[in-house]
Amino acid sequence: MGFLKLLVRNNKALMGLIIVGFFILTSALAPLITQYDSKKRTGRPHMAPDAEHVLGTTRMGRDVFAQTLYGGRLSLAVGFGAGIIVVAMAVAVGITAGYFGGLIDEILSSLMNIMLVIPQLPLLMVLAAFIGQASPMVIALIIGLTSWAWGARVVRSQTLAVREKEFVVAAQVLGEPSWRIIVIEILPNLISIIGASFIGSVIYAIMTQATLEFLGLGDPTAVTWGTQLYNMQNTSAINIGAWWEVFSPIVVIACVGAGLALLNFAVDEIANPQLRSHVGLKRWKQITAEKEAEALQEQQGKVQGAAS
Template sequence: MEHHHNSAKWRQVLAKCLAFFHGNPPAIIGGLLATIILLGALFAPAIATHDPQKRVSRPHQAPSAEYIMGTTRNGRDVFSQVLYGARKSLTVAITAGIIAMSIAVAVGVSSGYFGGKIDEWLNFITNVFLVFPQLPLLIVLAAFLGQVGSLVITVLLGVTSWPWGARVIRAQTMAIRNKEFIISAEVMGESKLRIILVEILPNLVSIVFGGFLGTVIYAMGSEAGLGILGLGDATEVSWGSMLYWAQVSSSLYTGAWWEMLVPALALAFTGGALALINMSIDQVSNPKLKTGPHLKVWKKLQKAANQRRGLA
């Protein structure tokens, strides 16, 4: 019976995900763009036409049939670099997002559910992290450590990006903890860990996923920013290092606009795709934003919830 109850909860989550994309153009567009970019990064070795680290032609060759996105100052294929760069940049951003949201969930749920001294201490730690501006802090830390690799940048981004997510999750957990189903579970003697995992977390999926996407966007931009400043590892192929070398070679001034434009557009399209999905999540999950195409989606979710409760 317990297993059936748990699986039913996660089936409801899956149903919400499917309903989220149904009749939701921004989510569909963002999802398609994100899927194409992820597939390009995943299958970069099969799609790329050249080794991104090797010189294959003369410097700053304009886009052509052979080199569809041109070449860099060092004669490297930009198309191959942007594909392999996607692997590195997205790996950094997604891993940083996982680290940040794992900390945010642990801190936010613990603070919101347990309250008391635990809430006071965790809230204090969160506020301390919120005091420091993230990007300047990252720049100072990266400069202090010297030219750092992607692993160090990932960890730095992950451990400095969680406070806002923790604050939102804490507020939502505090709103949930006094609900009837939580009180009933406590009266029945359920362990606090089980209540958190089975009763609370499924109700935070949209908030956690939205926070994760926001963190990925921020981490992706920050990695590129650190790369442009020369604080990352310029020998690794990433969108940030591509922008760094385009800047060093003064590509815009020499007419080789493609060397700067291609990684910049890759960042813009990826960030835009994730932002569309994130915006759609907020509009679907937030009753105050029930407008336009999202109104139908929200009404379907509301009707399904009422049917499960026997109210319709």
């Protein structure tokens, strides 16, 4: 609860929550915001933005604004779904390796190192190409199952430090079962690390999905921000001057990425004592400067009073 209070009070976190929450809300309420179906023809091909189609239409005459709203549903679902898978695997592997140590740690650490050595994007491209027109949910599963190693290494290193604390040693001496020590004593001390890993994984998943679908490795019938870019490329929207078809998905992906990045910076700022002390030092300097200014004004007032 203390971490959540600090997160809400952080300006970066608040701004990030507003940005990400806005796009989640607009995607969820897409049927109430737009009257058009994202998969049906609603106008002439490549109509410029006007009062009827605020973001214009595609080569197939589909409303770009409707596609952006409905596309956010799948794109955000892939991002958060993959993030959950990544964090679940990273926490399970990292805590197990860090707490039990010995042979278990050696085996799991070797598995982490193998996953870290393999370049992720080429691996994702090969898997997506092997599956053939992978659906958004399959892409989320592929990203989640291949992107957990870095987070697991961070969780393992933090678990190694926490397990040496007095409260963990005391619980072991009292004969507490391992699962209870992990869940009650160790896991709460890793919340900030897990939060940062989850947000970073969501950013990576959204960008990776858009990349794979832009390259034609996704399902072209699904409406996502990535397939919008894929269709834009196939219809040569840039060459014919249909900038609105390119503008919408790129800006939305950039805004969501920026919002999540702000959240990630805020979590890192709260979790890192050095960054917290840096912020506190700034505040201390500001308060000191204000007090010095007040003292100077009071001294000048006394001098003026004595002179009069």
